[in-house]
Amino acid sequence: MEKSKAKFIIDGKEFEYPLIEGTENERAIDISTLRSDTGCITLDYGYMNTGACTSAITYLDGENGVLRYRGYPVEELAEKLEFVSVAYLLVNGKIPNNSERKEWSRLLNKHSIIHEDMRHFFYRYPEHAHPMAILSAMVVSLSAFYPELSQHRPEEPEEQLDIAAARLISMLRTIAAFSYKKSIGEPFVYPQHSLKYCENFLNMMFSSPVIPYEIKPEITKALNVLLILHADHEQNCSTSAVRLVGSARVNLYASVAAGICALWGPLHGGANQMVIEMLEEMRAKGISAKEVIEKAKSRDTAFRLYGFGHRVYKSYDPRAKVIKKVCDDVLKVLNINDPLLEIAKKLEEAALCDEFFIERNLYPNVDFYSGIIYRAIGIPKEMFTVLFALGRLPGWIAQWKEAREDCSFKIQRPRQIYVGPQNRHV
Numbered sequence: 172m173e174k175s176k177a178k179f180i181i182d183g184k185e186f187e188y189p190l191i192e193g194t195e196n197e198r199a200i201d202i203s204t205l206r207s208d209t210g211c212i213t214l215d216y217g218y219m220n221t222g223a224c225t226s227a228i229t230y231l232d233g234e235n236g237v238l239r240y241r242g243y244p245v246e247e248l249a250e251k252l253e254f255v256s257v258a259y260l261l262v263n264g265k266i267p268n269n270s271e272r273k274e275w276s277r278l279l280n281k282h283s284i285i286h287e288d289m290r291h292f293f294y295r296y297p298e299h300a301h302p303m304a305i306l307s308a309m310v311v312s313l314s315a316f317y318p319e320l321s322q323h324r325p326e327e328p329e330e331q332l333d334i335a336a337a338r339l340i341s342m343l344r345t346i347a348a349f350s351y352k353k354s355i356g357e358p359f360v361y362p363q364h365s366l367k368y369c370e371n372f373l374n375m376m377f378s379s380p381v382i383p384y385e386i387k388p389e390i391t392k393a394l395n396v397l398l399i400l401h402a403d404h405e406q407n408c409s410t411s412a413v414r415l416v417g418s419a420r421v422n423l424y425a426s427v428a429a430g431i432c433a434l435w436g437p438l439h440g441g442a443n444q445m446v447i448e449m450l451e452e453m454r455a456k457g458i459s460a461k462e463v464i465e466k467a468k469s470r471d472t473a474f475r476l477y478g479f480g481h482r483v484y485k486s487y488d489p490r491a492k493v494i495k496k497v498c499d500d501v502l503k504v505l506n507i508n509d510p511l512l513e514i515a516k517k518l519e520e521a522a523l524c525d526e527f528f529i530e531r532n533l534y535p536n537v538d539f540y541s542g543i544i545y546r547a548i549g550i551p552k553e554m555f556t557v558l559f560a561l562g563r564l565p566g567w568i569a570q571w572k573e574a575r576e577d578c579s580f581k582i583q584r585p586r587q588i589y590v591g592p593q594n595r596h597v
Contacts, residue, residue, distance in 0.1 A: 175190045176188065176189060176190060177189075177190050177200040179205075179209070181209050181211060184209075186205075186208050186209055188200050188201055188202055188204075188205070189201040191225075193225070195230055195232070199222050206586070212586045212588070214588055218411075222406075223406060223411065223414070223583065224406070224414065224574065224577070226405075226406075226570070226573060227241070227264070227573070228240070228241065228261060228403060228405075228566070228569050228570060228573060229241075229403045229404065229405045229566070230242070230405075231404065231405040231483060233481070233483035233484040233485050233486070234485045234486065235486060236484060236486040236487050236488065236489045237489065238404070238489050238490065240257065240260060240261055240402065240403055241260055241261065241264060241265070243260070243266075244489075245399070245400060245489060245490060245493075246489060246492070246493055248260075248399055249395075249396045249399045249400055249493050252266070252399070253367070253368070253369075253395050254368060254369060254394075254395045254398040254399050254402070254562070255272075255275065255276065255279065255340075255367075255368045256272065257398075257399045257402055257565065258340055258402065258564075258565035259271065259272070259275050261402055261403055261565040261566055261568075261569040262336050262565055262568050262569050262572065275337065278333065278334065278337035278338075278341075279337050279340065279341040279368065280341070280362075280364045281337075282334070282337050282338040282341045282342060283341040283342065283344075283345055283362040283364075283371070284342075284345065284361060284362060285309075285342055285345055285346060285349075286316045286317075288316070289309065289312065289316065290349075290359070292305075292308070292309060292312065293305070293349055293350070293353045293359075294353075296353065298354075298356075299354070300353075300354070301553060302347070302350040302351060302354060302553055302554055302556075302557045303431065303432075303434075303435045303556050303557060303560070305346075305350040305353070306343070306346060306347060306350060306431055306557055306560060307428045307431040307432050307435075308428075309346045309350075310339070310343065310346070310424055310427055310428045310431060311424055311425050311428035312424075313338070313339070313342070313424040314422050314424040314425060317335070317338065317424075332423075332572065335423055335424075336423075336565075336568045336572075339423065339424070339427060339564060339568060340564055340565060340568070341362075341368075343560070343561055343564055344362075344368070344371065344372045344375070344561055345361075345362055345375065347372070347554070347557045347558075347560075347561055348360065348372060348375035348376045349375075350554075350557065351376055351551075351554055351557075352375075352376075354553070357379060358379075358380065359375075360374060360375045360376075360378045360379070361375070362374075362375060366386075367391070369391045369394040369395050369398070370386050370391050372394070372561075373386060373390065373391065373394065373548075374386065376549075376550070377549060387504065387505075389500065389501065389504040390501065390504070390505075390548055393497050393500070393501045393544055393548070394548070396493065396494075396497050397494070397497070397541060397544060397545075397558065397562060398558075398561060398562035399562070400490040400493060400494065400537060400541075400562070401490075401537070401558075401559055401562030401563050402562055402563065402565050402566050403563070403565065403566025403569065403570070404563075404566065405483070407439070407482075408433050408434075408436070408438075408439045409430040409431070409433040409434040409439060409440065409563065409567070410430065410563075410566060410567060410570050411433075412429045412430050412432070412433040413426045413427060413429060413430040413567045413570055413571050414426075414570055414571065414574050414583070415429075415583045416429040417571045417574055417575065418574065418580070418581065418582045418583040419582055420582075423568065423571055426567070426571050427564065427567050427568070427571070430560075430563070430567045431560050434556060434559060434560055434563065435556055437477075440556045440559040440560065440563070441555075441556050442477050442478065442536075442538040443478075443537075443538040443539075443541045443542040443545070443555045443556070443559065444542065444552045444553070444555045444556060445475075445477040445478075445538075446477045446478040446515075446538050446539055446542045447511070447542040447543070447546060447552050447555070448552070449463075449476075449477050449478075450511040450514050450515055450518075451511065453514055453518075454510055454511065454514060459517075460514070460517040460518040460520070460521040461521055463476065463518060463521075464476075464518070464521050464522060464525055464527075464528075467479075468525075468527050476522075477538065478515075478535060478536060478538045478539030479522060479528070479533045479534065479535055479536065479539065480531070480532075480533040480534070480536065481534075481536045484532075484534070484536065485532040486532060486534065487534045487535070488534060488535065488536040488537055490536075490537040491534070491535045491536055491537050491539060491540065494537060494539075494540045494541055494544065495535075495540050497540075497544060498512065498540045498543055498544050498547075501544050501547050501548070502543075502547055505547055507547050509543060509546070509547060511543055511546070512543050515539065515540065515543060519535050519539070522534075522535075541555070542555055545558060
C-alpha cells in the first residue's frame with residue numbers, strides 16, 4: 172500500500188513518486204511514470220535494486236536468512252509436507268485439504284505418462300546429449316502435443332490451467348527419468364500409479380528389467396526435502412525468464428522451457444554440479460581447503476569458489492541449514508563414507524573462520540551440499556540441474572500464473588542507455 176512519497180530532483184525540477192510498502196515492510200519507489208515525466212530512466216546493472224513486479228508467492232529476506240512460500244517458512248514445509256503438497260500450495264495459494272490432495276494426486280497420476288509419439292524424440296538425440304538440452308526441448312514440444320493451452324489467454328478456464336500445471340509437474344519427472352535412461356542406453360521404466368511422486372521418480376531412474384530398485388523411505392524423504400527447498404526463490408534468473416517470456420503471451424510450456432534454459436547456467440542451477448567437480452578436483456590433486464580459500468581470495472586468478480555466497484543472502488542460506496542435516500542422514504542410512512563430504516566440511520569450516528569471507532557474508536548456499544546428496548543417491552552430476560528444474564517447476568508455474576492474472580499485465584521491455592557511435596554514414 173502507498174505510505175508516502177519519494178522526491179527526485181532532476182535539472183532543478185522536483186518530481187514526486189509513490190512509496191509502496193509490502194506486507195513484510197519492504198519498500199519500493201514506484202517509478203512507472205519516471206520516463207514520461209522526466210525523460211530519464213534508471214540504470215541498474217543486474218537489476219540489483221529493481222523490482223519487476225509485486226508478488227504474493229515467495230518472501231525472501233536475504234539479510235536475515237528468511238525464506239517463506241505463501242507465508243510458510245521453508246524449513247517447516249520441508250519438515251512436515253511432501254513435495255506435491257508444496258507444489259499445490261505454490262500454484263493454488265493454499266495447502267490442500269484431503270479432498271483437494273486426492274484430486275491433485277489423481278491429476279498427477281493421470282498425466283504422468285508422456286504422449287507415445289514423444290518417445291521418438293529421445294531416440295533422435297545424440298548419445299551423450301546433456302539432459303538439460305533434452306528437457307527443455309521436450310517441454311517446449313508439449314505445446315504441440317497438448318495445444319489446448321497453446322495460447323496465453325486471460326480467459327482460459329481455471330480447470331484447464333490446473334490440468335496443464337499437473338501435466339507439467341508430473342510429466343517433467345517422467346521426461347527427466349527417460350532422459351537419464353537414454354543417456355545410459357537402458358530401456359525406459361514407466362510410472363506406476365501405486366507409487367508416490369518421489370518414489371515414482373526414483374523407480375523410473377534406477378529400476379531395470381533385471382534388478383528392481385529398492386525404495387528406501389529415508390531417500391524418498393531426502394528427495395522430497397530437496398525438491399521443496401528448490402520450489403521457488405522469488406525473482407531469480409530463471410523465474411524472471413519465465414515471467415519475461417510469458418509476458419509476450421506465449422504458452423506455459425514455452426515459458427517454462429525458457430526457465431529451464433536459464434537454470435542450466437553454472438552461475439544459477441548448474442552451480443551444484445560445479446561444486447562436485449570442484450571437490451573432485453581438490454581430492455584428485457590433493458588441494459587443501461586452505462589453498463582453495465586463498466585461491467578464491469586472490470585477484471590474480473579467475474578461480475571461482477562454487478557453493479559459497481549468494482546474490483541475495485547476506486547471512487546463512489536457510490535452505491543450506493536443512494540440507495546439511497539431510498546430507499548427514501542420507502550418508503548414514505546408505506552407510507556411505509564419501510570423502511567429498513569430508514572435504515566439503517573442511518572447506519566450510521575454513522571459510523567460516525576466514526575474515527575475508529566473514530566481512531563479505533559469504534556462507535555456504537543450497538548448492539554446497541545438495542550435490543553430495545544427489546551423488547549418494549546415485550544421481551549422476553549431469554542430472555543435478557535437471558533435479559533442480561524438477562523442484563523449481565511449481566514456482567515457475569505459480570509465477571507465470573500470477574503474472575497472467577495481474578490486471579496491470581504488460582509485455583516486459585527494459586530500456587537501455589546507448590553508448591555506441593553517434594550518427595554516421597556509409
